[in-house]
Amino acid sequence: MMNSSRPAPGDLVEDAAVVIDGLRVKRGRTTVLDGLDLHIPRGQVVGLLGPSGCGKTTLMRSIVGVQRVAGGRVEVLGQPAGSVALRHRVGYVTQAASVYDDLTVRQNLAYFRAVLGAGKADVDRAIEATDLGPNAGQLVSTLSGGQRSRVSLAAALLGSPDLLVLDEPTVGLDPLLRVELWGLFHRLADGGTSLLISSHVMDEATRCDRLLLMREGAILADTTPEELLAETGAADAEGAFLTLLRRHHPRHALAEGVEDADGTENGEDAR
Numbered sequence: 272m273m274n275s276s277r278p279a280p281g282d283l284v285e286d287a288a289v290v291i292d293g294l295r296v297k298r299g300r301t302t303v304l305d306g307l308d309l310h311i312p313r314g315q316v317v318g319l320l321g322p323s324g325c326g327k328t329t330l331m332r333s334i335v336g337v338q339r340v341a342g343g344r345v346e347v348l349g350q351p352a353g354s355v356a357l358r359h360r361v362g363y364v365t366q367a368a369s370v371y372d373d374l375t376v377r378q379n380l381a382y383f384r385a386v387l388g389a390g391k392a393d394v395d396r397a398i399e400a401t402d403l404g405p406n407a408g409q410l411v412s413t414l415s416g417g418q419r420s421r422v423s424l425a426a427a428l429l430g431s432p433d434l435l436v437l438d439e440p441t442v443g444l445d446p447l448l449r450v451e452l453w454g455l456f457h458r459l460a461d462g463g464t465s466l467l468i469s470s471h472v473m474d475e476a477t478r479c480d481r482l483l484l485m486r487e488g489a490i491l492a493d494t495t496p497e498e499l500l501a502e503t504g505a506a507d508a509e510g511a512f513l514t515l516l517r518r519h520h521p522r523h524a525l526a527e528g529v530e531d532a533d534g535t536e537n538g539e540d541a542r
């Protein structure tokens with residue numbers, strides 16, 4: 272079933288990395304999330320996919336505890352989101368690289384390691400994991416966009432957090448580097464880390480263990496890549512997402528003229 276990982280009343284969710292119950296968030300005058308329920312399993316790579324502005328960053332900010340919420344419950348690793356006990360257990364990489372331009376890669380990581388109180392060996396481990404060895408002595412201001420975002424990722428790996436929340440970590444990276452990063456994400460998950468990774472590149476969906484497809488603040492599907500394709504009959508994640516959109520918003524302009532996975536026109540009566 273598509274929503275099998277959502278918590279139902281009475282479900283055992285102790286095993287979840289994140290449990291969200293009735294989350295409501297307003298940003299400015301907009302209600303971005305309006306009663307969202309979610310259950311993110313531990314030790315898996317979970318993709319959060321959806322179009323720009325659907326609320327992915329807002330959801331991630333709520334999970335890491337930096338978003339003011341209007342209602343509901345967000346529990347992370349058994350603690351309320353944002354609690355002090357989670358400070359070293361949750362790593363968050365925002366879309367904008369949050370490292371110092373006037374320090375080298377290694378100096379940045381040494382600084383964040385000291386702030387976190389992580390072991391000294393962590394710096395080399397993080398540099399190696401993100402393939403930044405050749406750039407370790409380079410000032411961040413002189414790095415390419417992709418290299419800069421890898422420095423932020425390296426900083427998030429310091430201290431080996433139990434949950435990594437990564438907001439579009441592969442944007443601007445070349446295909447080879449993307450594949451390598453997805454390999455790293457899965458190695459981290461194999462070692463027990465839980466990862467929530469947002470993207471609006473639909474073909475990255477197939478690289479995740481589980482998928483959350485989001486649209487206008489709601490979770491359209493909470494599933495696996497295999498289930499998603501089987502259930503929609505689509506050939507790829509993009510087609511599957513369009514099929515789901517049409518089911519939920521049959522009159523949606525986006526769907527107009529788009530062919531369904533079965534080759535039929537996207538009219539109101541196609542399903």
Ligand SMILES: Nc1ncnc2c1ncn2[C@@H]1O[C@H](COP(=O)(O)OP(=O)(O)OP(=O)(O)O)[C@@H](O)[C@H]1O
Nearest residue numbers: 298299300301303322323324325326327328329330
């Ligand atoms: N500070 C803010 N004040 C008012 N509205 C905001 C604010 N930040 C975000 N929003 C609105 O909240 C909605 C969700 O934004 P959010 O950044 O969570 O989307 P997103 O799915 O992460 O988008 P993207 O993929 O483009 O980063 C959008 O409609 C956005 O315009």
